[in-house]
Amino acid sequence: MEWAAKNFDFVLELSVTHLLISLVPLVLGSVLAFALVRLTPLKLAGTIGTTFSAIYAIPSLAVFVALPAVIGTSYLGPTNVVIALSIYVAAAMFFSIRDAFSQVSKPTVFIARAQGLSPLQLFVHVELPLAIPGLIAGLRVAAASTVSMASIGAIVGVRNLGYLFLDGFQRKIPEEILTGLFAIFIIGIALDLGLWALGKVLTPWTRRSAQRV
Amino acid sequence: MFSIGELFDWLTDAENWTGRYGLANLFVEHLTLTLVSLAIAGLLAIPIGVAIGQSGRGETLVIAISSASRAIPTMGLMFALVMFMGVEFRQFAVVLALVGIAIPPVLAGAYAGIKSIPIVIREGARAQGMTTLQQIRHVGLPLSASSIAGGFKIAYLQVVSTVVLAPLVGLGGLGFGVIQGLALRDFAQLTGSAVVIVLLSITGERLLAKAQGKLDRRLTQSKINR
Secondary structure (H helix, E strand, O other), X not given: OHHHHHOHHHHHHHHHHHHHHHHHHHHHHHHHHHHHHHHOOHHHHHHHHHHHHHHHHOOHHHHHHHHHHHHOOOOOOHHHHHHHHHHHHHHHHHHHHHHHHHOOOHHHHHHHHHOOOOHHHHHHXXXXXXXXXXXXXXXXXXXXXXXXXXXXXXXXXXXXXXXXXXXXXXXOOHHHHHHHHHHHHHHHHHHHHHXXXXXXXXXXXXXXXXXXX | OOOHHHHHHHHHOHHHOOOXXXXXXXXXXXXXXXXXXXXXXXXXXXXXHHHHHHHOOOHHHHHHHHHHHHHOOHHHHHHHHHHHHOHHHHHHHHHHHHHHHHHHHHHHHHHHHHHOOOHHHHHHHHHXXXXXXXXXXXXXXXXXXXXXXXXXXXXXXXXXXXXXXXXXXXXXXXXXXXXXHHHHOOHHHHHXXXXXXXXXXXXXXXXXXXXXXXHHHHHHHHHHHO
């Protein structure tokens, strides 16, 4: 662990970049997926689903380097990586958001509507809270794969923890690679725990009913 | 910047398809690495997954492996294995890393397939006097085939995208053109290679999804015939 101790500041700097380059796509991708689920007509949902599962199949490095040809961004740097990761997150979250909302029981929605809730109130007070367990579960899966996929961005010049793999391999420092693996693992676990806690905070009734039983 | 025309020219130039680092050879290398790793992973993970599903023992292990595997970057795993086993054994190290990447989804698919069989059917098979092996061969495996195919589909995607990184540790595969294109600023080679990678991954995914659908349909049909 000598290497990690000596280069602690450097690893910390890379970790912050890594976290940012994972968090931004998670937010952007989820918002995009949510908009697509709620705003597109039912007829188009199948097409979007097929497109997303095809996109999901493409290796990330291929997306990073193919994006400049499609949208004219620069080949190196974080822009392509953030856009590509956002698309992956959107592809994964499209299905989990759709399922999370379709799992809200229909009678509950009917009762809320019969009580005179407006569509907005219905959404904010009934549908969204009841969909939260499904949304959080989807986000946890998306977060884990985004954090590990982000490291591939190092190949196109993003200074994140993936850089430790490339540099450690070239300079033959096994400790550097292990430090990278460990740091990414820690970030993944931290995000996962954070999302789990967020889910618990947002659904207090699940805790209360568990206590009563 | 370069144009679609340049990309087309690069892809249709016969010179880029032949030789040691021609697309044809790199494609075969890519596919071979992928299929060999998937086959080894299948041989290891299917029996274990079926055994765990059948016996109900070690279920937490399956869940732990499949959730931990998502948090481990495949790139780091491959680099670490090549580094520790030595560059002269890199072929073996890369296959080992790919097998490690492929095992969790196949294991989860096999386990979930057995688990999703209705208890009535499983107990029925036992009540008819089938031995455990007969139960697996005639009931367990046929009924979980589509779930296993689904596991292979996820494993295929993960393995194909990790093989793209193999040139970084000195092996071949279609990633070669991407890595070299980045280093030499040859954007036609870079994008051309990416296009072939996209075709390989999407075609494979579609084929496996089709296979899964076919196995699914066979199941529902056999229900109707009964």
